[in-house]
Amino acid sequence: MIFYFSGTGNSRWVARTLADRMGDRACDLIGLDPIPDLQGESRVGLVFPVYAWGVPGVVAEFAARLPKTDAFTFGVGTCGAEAGLALKQLARVFPLDSSYSLVMPSNYILAEDVEGDSQIRQKLADASWRMDRMAEEIKARKKVYQVKEGPAAWLKSSLIHTGFDRFARNTRPFRADDRCNGCGQCARDCPAGTITLTDGKPVWGKECYQCLHCLNACPQQAIQYGKGTEKRGRYTIEKYLE
Ligand SMILES: Cc1cc2nc3c(=O)[nH]c(=O)nc-3n(C[C@H](O)[C@H](O)[C@H](O)COP(=O)(O)O)c2cc1C
CATH class of the missing domain: 3.30.70.20 (Alpha-Beta Plaits)
Structure with a gap:
């Protein structure tokens, strides 16, 4: 079972593609109540967009409510460039056997314009190719930590992420x-x-x-x-x- 949260479709596509390649199911975690019983599941995954080098609050809250499981657990943080310590944050509330970040087109048009068409298509092609390998590793229950944390990850994932949660979601x-x-x-x-x-x-x-x-x-x-998005594209x- 792969749970996902997605704003603009990247994480939904990743969850569904992985599920397809592993013969699994992908399930939107929004509004999922009650939390499904995980008994009998051989794998439990969480796919989510990285927000300010951290885990979106809604994902962390959902993960904390998941029952303990003997299944192989994994997390995939989709991000425009780097994930900081997001997967380590998630593992604190839901222990993970494997952690991945996956670079996808950025949807964060508050800070910068959308990427060009060819860059977006290249990122999607690279992600699709990488998911082949991820699916094989997860099926084989191989424990890995393949996360592009980026520089100054601790600072970004603690101070900046906390600031984002408190003030930027205005x-x-x-x-x-x-x-x-x-x-x-x-x-x-x-x-x-x-x-x-x-x-x-x-x-x-x-x-x-x-x-x-x-x-x-x-x-x-x-x-x-605000004013910054008026001349920007959409993704x-x-x-x-x-
Ligand atoms: C509020 C917000 C914060 C983001 N922060 C980061 C970040 O810290 N690092 C990064 O590489 N991408 C960041 N992004 C880009 C998204 O993580 C990325 O585009 C993701 O794949 C979007 O997934 P979705 O389409 O499933 O919503 C951010 C996007 C949003 C909306």
């Missing part, structure tokens, strides 16, 4: 511009269920995972975060899987 800068046609897709698809429509326009509540699904997936490109994996 929803106040979200807004819909004139292109919003009130379709409501953002509200329907928000994993945190934080968006409601008022007078046909999205309004953000306080609880937000900062997954950036709303920003990246709006069909009108009408959602902005979701769907367009590249056709």
Whole structure:
């Protein structure tokens, strides 16, 4: 069984691809209640996007609720470049036999523009190739720690990650511009269920995972975060899987 959390589709694709190659099942962890009984599972995996060199809170909370298991356990942190100590953080709440980071296209358009088309396609091709090997290792129950931590990992995963959790998940800068046609897709698809429509326009509540699904997936490109995203592109994996 492979549980995943995903904002823009990378981690969902990784979880489903690994499940496919190992004859396993992939399951979205959002709203999964009760937690499935893991008895009889030979493998239990968690696939998630790395946020500020750490584990998204929603993933850590879910992992902490998983029952103890004799299954082979593994974690995969998808990231644009480097994962810091995210997998070690996860292993503290859910012991992992194997840990991987997997470089994928970055969806973090608050800091920089989306990558070019050819770079995105190259990253996806490399990830697909690497997953062949990962699936073989996991099936063979081989214990590995293959994580690109990057420089100053401790500092990034502790101080910066804590700062991200406390302050950066602020929803106040979200807004819909004139292109919003009130379709409501953002509200329907928000994993945190934080968006409601008022007078046909999205309004953000306080609880937000900062997954950036709303920003990246709006069909009108009408959602902005402050001013910085106005001239930037948008990324979701769907367009590249056709
Ligand atoms: C809030 C946030 C923080 C991120 N922090 C990092 C990071 O620390 N390191 C990194 O390489 N990528 C980072 N990224 C990029 C994502 O981890 C990466 O694009 C991931 O594959 C997205 O997965 P998803 O499509 O399943 O949501 C961040 C993205 C978001 C939205």
